[in-house]
Amino acid sequence: MNIHAIRAIYKFEMARTFRTILQSVVSPVVSTSLYFVVFGGAIGSRIAEIDGVTYGAYIVPGLIMLSLLTQSIMNASFGIYFPKFIGTIYEILSAPISSLEIVIGYVGAAATKSIMLGLITLGTAALFVPLHIEHPLWMLGFLALTAVTFSLFGFIIGIWAKSFEQLQVIPMLIVTPLAFLGGSFYSIDMLPPLWRTISLANPVVYLVSGFRWSFFGKSDVAIEISLAITLLFLVACLGIVAWIFKTGYRLKN
Amino acid sequence: MTAIVSISDVSKTYASGFTALKNISLDIHKGEIFALLGPNGAGKTTLINIICGIVRASTGHISADGHDIIDDYRKARFKIGLVPQELTTDAFETVWATVTLSRGLFGRGQNPAHIEKILKDLSLWEKKDSKIMTLSGGMKRRVMIAKALSHEPTILFLDEPSAGVDVELRRDMWEMVRSLRANGVTIILTTHYIEEAEEMADRVGVINKGEIILVEEKQALMRKLGKKEITLELAQPISAIPDSLAHHKLELSGNGHELTYSYDTQGERTGITTLLQDLAQTGIRFRDLNTKQSSLEDIFVDLVRERS
Numbered sequence: 001m002n003i004h005a006i007r008a009i010y011k012f013e014m015a016r017t018f019r020t021i022l023q024s025v026v027s028p029v030v031s032t033s034l035y036f037v038v039f040g041g042a043i044g045s046r047i048a049e050i051d052g053v054t055y056g057a058y059i060v061p062g063l064i065m066l067s068l069l070t071q072s073i074m075n076a077s078f079g080i081y082f083p084k085f086i087g088t089i090y091e092i093l094s095a096p097i098s099s100l101e102i103v104i105g106y107v108g109a110a111a112t113k114s115i116m117l118g119l120i121t122l123g124t125a126a127l128f129v130p131l132h133i134e135h136p137l138w139m140l141g142f143l144a145l146t147a148v149t150f151s152l153f154g155f156i157i158g159i160w161a162k163s164f165e166q167l168q169v170i171p172m173l174i175v176t177p178l179a180f181l182g183g184s185f186y187s188i189d190m191l192p193p194l195w196r197t198i199s200l201a202n203p204v205v206y207l208v209s210g211f212r213w214s215f216f217g218k219s220d221v222a223i224e225i226s227l228a229i230t231l232l233f234l235v236a237c238l239g240i241v242a243w244i245f246k247t248g249y250r251l252k253n
Numbered sequence: 254m255t256a257i258v259s260i261s262d263v264s265k266t267y268a269s270g271f272t273a274l275k276n277i278s279l280d281i282h283k284g285e286i287f288a289l290l291g292p293n294g295a296g297k298t299t300l301i302n303i304i305c306g307i308v309r310a311s312t313g314h315i316s317a318d319g320h321d322i323i324d325d326y327r328k329a330r331f332k333i334g335l336v337p338q339e340l341t342t343d344a345f346e347t348v349w350a351t352v353t354l355s356r357g358l359f360g361r362g363q364n365p366a367h368i369e370k371i372l373k374d375l376s377l378w379e380k381k382d383s384k385i386m387t388l389s390g391g392m393k394r395r396v397m398i399a400k401a402l403s404h405e406p407t408i409l410f411l412d413e414p415s416a417g418v419d420v421e422l423r424r425d426m427w428e429m430v431r432s433l434r435a436n437g438v439t440i441i442l443t444t445h446y447i448e449e450a451e452e453m454a455d456r457v458g459v460i461n462k463g464e465i466i467l468v469e470e471k472q473a474l475m476r477k478l479g480k481k482e483i484t485l486e487l488a489q490p491i492s493a494i495p496d497s498l499a500h501h502k503l504e505l506s507g508n509g510h511e512l513t514y515s516y517d518t519q520g521e522r523t524g525i526t527t528l529l530q531d532l533a534q535t536g537i538r539f540r541d542l543n544t545k546q547s548s549l550e551d552i553f554v555d556l557v558r559e560r561s
Contacts (some may be wrong), residue, residue, distance in 0.1 A: 004362055007357060088343055091400070093305075252307065252309055
């Protein structure tokens with residue numbers, strides 16, 4: 001295994017994060033804080049407890065998951081799209097590095113960044129609401145699993161995209177709506193039966209539910225199902241990435 | 254001669270149906286400077302990109318230093334450095350960061366002393382902390398070379414290295430290429446500047462419409478295909494070439510002041526002695542005499558025209 005190459009890509013990508021600290025770290029933290037001010041404080045104070053948890057605390061896992069999904073996708077998609085856009089991808093393609101090593105470098109860096117942001121968001125949340133995490137190891141496990149899975153998804157988007165517009169289409173028009181409608185700010189048990197059933201087709205429901213379980217020990221769907229759906233999505237993304245490198249899709253002629 | 258790059262029956266047809274390369278077979282000798290000449294769209298860059306792993310060949314096999322570029326790609330690519338034609342750089346990165354990245358990508362551990370040496374050799378040391386976007390075109394070209402050399406390759410591809418580079422930098426680059434060759438690096442360059450190939454190459458390959466039409470030692474090529482001309486500057490202008498000189502196939506130019514005679518340097522008899530005797534008998538006197546040999550460019554243009 002070309003460890004030097006993995007390290008080089010990882011360090012290069014992480015350096016970009018710290019160089020663009022305002023865009024990479026501060027901006028998501030500010031926007032998450034605004035969610036707490038609006039939903040947790042202004043509106044949340046008028047909403048009754050859900051499953052014995054105050055509304056302000058209840059939305060914390062959903063907000064972290066929202067931030068995690070969007071940041072994982074954005075970081076990973078931009079990380080691989082930008083070399084394609086400026087042409088420096090030639091160096092990756094001509095280096096003695098396997099597709100797995102490329103993925104570990106880019107996806108590893110993107111996942112690290114989004115986990116950092118998730119933890120910063122959690123720290124920010126703790127300033128607004130009292131938090132008790134019932135299953136901290138599971139919480140970290142879900143955080144890492146979701147970050148890696150959606151960074152892989154972002155990596156696929158970055159390879160698929162032919163323009164900056166396409167790079168934004170899936171995160172903006174599909175992932176964000178799914179995250180908002182996936183129980184980030186409410187329990188799907190609060191929905192009418194028909195909408196609850198429809199919501200179960202939304203994969204984000206399982207991510208948020210599992211993650212919320214790690215905080216409060218309560219979930220909309222069984223933890224095993226949440227875990228299985230997340231792992232299924234991870235395997236699907238791995239399969240697509242393997243196919244991309246095998247065929248050279250949008251990378252090699 | 255040991256082949257360090259061996260290309261066998263390589264063809265490339267793109268999904269659009271365009272065939273960029275047709276059954277290319279070519280051996281690059283260890284330690285040589287090989288110039289690949291060809292007009293735009295001839296297939297030079299496609300061939301280089303296939304060897305480097307950026308483009309997939311439709312058919313054929315290539316090995317670099319004995320390693321198949323597909324089955325044993327790690328060892329093959331480890332040996333190769335590429336300076337692409339386009340100035341594709343990470344505009345927002347520093348020179349040091351981008352060269353360090355290249356070294357790591359090619360499987361080498363950190364070696365600040367080596368990178369420092371490369372940057373100093375390429376007169377980039379003062380700019381090591383500058384963002385690439387702030388550099389001139391010539392400096393960016395040097396950065397591309399530094400990246401390609403960062404992992405100490407033994408085979409270096411220079412795809413149009415002088416594109417957009419001023420004369421001084423071009424000369425510096427030629428010096429650097431010679432010095433690399435002296436250290437055992439094999440160099441393959443594509444160029445539009447025939448002067449570049451003429452100045453540096455040991456062997457020349459000409460590619461046109463995806464086919465190698467000639468591979469030859471540069472000196473042998475120039476000897477074999479080179480024509481020589483003698484231009485006589487006449488003491489008195491003449492209005493036409495006298496009939497007695499017609500069989501010499503002379504050209505009259507310069508308002509009757511110049512007579513040009515072309516001959517084959519490889520010919521057993523050049524006909525120069527007879528020409529001078531005939532000129533004396535006809536009473537034509539000349540003030541000066543110049544000789545000119547075909548450049549590689551003339552040869553290249555003739556070859557491509559001939560095959561078109």
